[in-house]
Amino acid sequence: MQPGIPDEEQARTMTLEAFADTIVPGEKRSPDDQAIAGAVTGGGAVVAGAVELLETPATGLAPALGDFARLLNEHARSYAAQCGLDLGTTPPPFVALSFSHRTALVGILTAPGHPERELWVSVALFSNMAFDTAAHMHTLDAIAAGHPGLAAMGFAKPDADGLWRFPDYSYGRRLAGLHPDTTSTGSPA
Incomplete structure (x- = not known):
């Protein structure tokens, strides 16, 4: 635990x-990192800002995050007791659960028929969203900071003026011509 932050x-x-x-x-942020299991190399949802995204008012989950954490820990205690684990x-x-046990418990909580499934799937979706889109940040800031999800996906950097232009068609060919009323800025007239 860190000094100065309430337990x-x-x-x-x-x-x-x-x-x-x-x-x-x-991967772990430091050798003593307990929250990140270090199951892979490179940044994951935590480094990508999953908790920061969950804490934004836009998610609608922020006021209940303390309750979610307590509930998740209750489930972990029950799961550990069933598996004979000493946490x-x-x-x-x-x-305190190993990565494989965390994964098994999340699988139980998100399985069809679990009464809390919608809650845990929502939290999981925001974890993915933080990694896949950096939804809590401006895209230019995320790219400049080396956001791990955008980097892993090879998200293109903008031109020097901060705008994205794609001189090559993503499908290797033009799919449609411009509408005749399209302005030079790309807006419909």
């Missing part, structure tokens, strides 16, 4: 990060 807030953040890392894994007292229960 409950740290537990919430670590738990949400561990969930996001289960959805889009990444200890720190870190938070979901964080």
Whole structure:
């Protein structure tokens, strides 16, 4: 835990990060990183800003994130008991699970028929969204910061003026001509 940050807030953040890392894994930020399991190399959902995206008002989830983390940790305790796992007292229960056990538990929570499925699928979707689109950032800022998802997808950098222009057609051929009323800026007249 980090000094100066209340334990409950740290537990919430670590738990949400561990969930996001289960959805889009990444490498540890440091050797003592407990939230990120380090299942793959390169940045995953956490480094891409999954928690930052979840905390934005636009998601509609921000006010309940503490409750989600507590609920996820309750599920982790129950899961650990069923599997005969000793999670200890720190870190938070979901964080204490190995990556394979985190994945198994998330699979249970997001399975058809689970009563909380919609909640966990929503959190998973935002974790993906943070990685795939950097939805919580301006695209130019994300590219400049080396956003791991945009970089992994090979998202094209804009021209020097900050605009994207594509001189080559993505399908290798022009699919349609411009409408005759299209202005020089690309807008319909």
